[in-house]
Amino acid sequence: MKIAVLGTGGGARCHIAKLLELGHEVVVGTRDPQATLARTEPDMMGNPPFQQFLAEHPGITLLPFGEAAAAADELVISGIDGHNAVAALTVIADQLTGKTLIDYAVPFVYQHEPEHPWPTPWGIMPKLEPVDTDSLGEQIQRALPRTRVVKSFVTQEQSTVVNPAGVGGGDHTMFVAGDHADAKQQTAALLKSYGWTDILDLGPLVAARGMEMYAHMHSAIGFGLGQQFGGHFGIKVVR
Numbered sequence: 708m709k710i711a712v713l714g715t716g717g718g719a720r721c722h723i724a725k726l727l728e729l730g731h732e733v734v735v736g737t738r739d740p741q742a743t744l745a746r747t748e749p750d751m752m753g754n755p756p757f758q759q760f761l762a763e764h765p766g767i768t769l770l771p772f773g774e775a776a777a778a779a780d781e782l783v784i785s786g787i788d789g790h791n792a793v794a795a796l797t798v799i800a801d802q803l804t805g806k807t808l809i810d811y812a813v814p815f816v817y818q819h820e821p822e823h824p825w826p827t828p829w830g831i832m833p834k835l836e837p838v839d840t841d842s843l844g845e846q847i848q849r850a851l852p853r854t855r856v857v858k859s860f861v862t863q864e865q866s867t868v869v870n871p872a873g874v875g876g877g878d879h880t881m882f883v884a885g886d887h888a889d890a891k892q893q894t895a896a897l898l899k900s901y902g903w904t905d906i907l908d909l910g911p912l913v914a915a916r917g918m919e920m921y922a923h924m925h926s927a928i929g930f931g932l933g934q935q936f937g938g939h940f941g942i943k944v945v946r
């Protein structure tokens with residue numbers, strides 16, 4: 708299948724590499740391919756310049772976001788930074804029409820001055836916006852009424868999403884939420900191909916609120932385990 712991954716960050720790279728390994732054709736979206744290829748410094752998470760990743764993963768086509776989305780057969784994974792995702796996706800709504808869009812972003816706002824800051828090993832914890840009474844997943848679906856949006860992957864490091872067996876032998880739970888049953892089935896099929904065996908459908912997209920708000924708990928567990936950046940652990944829903 709020809710799958711588009713919109714994004715060049717660390718999480719997107721996990722999906723790109725895994726999809727290539729599984730034999731898919733992968734088109735990658737970025738704001739400006741020339742600018743992305745011209746970067747020579749690691750990004751803010753320490754990932755090496757994207758051109759280095761491309762050299763190590765031949766066969767990838769790098770395109771502007773809209774062209775990458777248009778090139779996908781039916782499945783698009785969005786790895787666009789959560790604070791900018793709605794704006795970036797809204798302008799390519801036509802190219803996303805009729806497709807399934809899996810969104811794993813956290814709507815973090817990094818620059819803020821909270822009254823009661825949460826100091827972390829890497830600075831003040833970003834805040835979530837939207838939160839509680841709305842979610843990024845819902846915002847994206849409202850902006851893209853002709854696209855089937857699924858929220859998934861967001862409760863894990865993406866390196867674990869593409870390799871569930873790397874934690875606890877794979878005995879942990881992945882969630883999906885969305886208003887379109889066929890799109891959730893497509894997402895579950897992709898997750899099974901990644902190796903997931905326990906995929907819990909949380910129902911309509913409104914459940915994205917809980918998945919996104921879990922981001923703070925994910926960080927807290929990581930700190931508790933002594934892992935400063937993200938963390939390699941899973942959640943198991945025991946029932």
Ligand SMILES: NC(=O)c1ccc[n+]([C@@H]2O[C@H](COP(=O)([O-])OP(=O)(O)OC[C@H]3O[C@@H](n4cnc5c(N)ncnc54)[C@H](OP(=O)(O)O)[C@@H]3O)[C@@H](O)[C@H]2O)c1
Pocket residue numbers: 713714715716717718719720736737738739743750752786787788789790791795811812813814815860861862863864865866937
């Ligand atoms: N990394 C993980 O394991 C993980 C796990 C769970 C959730 N998440 C969440 O998933 C999202 C993506 O994470 P990631 O690690 O893959 O990448 P990221 O480093 O958070 O985001 C990089 C992507 O966002 C795009 N971007 C940044 N600012 C933009 C703007 N103003 N307009 C349009 N696009 C913009 C960049 O475009 P260019 O390509 O043009 O630079 C790049 O493709 C984040 O919200 C993150 O919090 C990540």
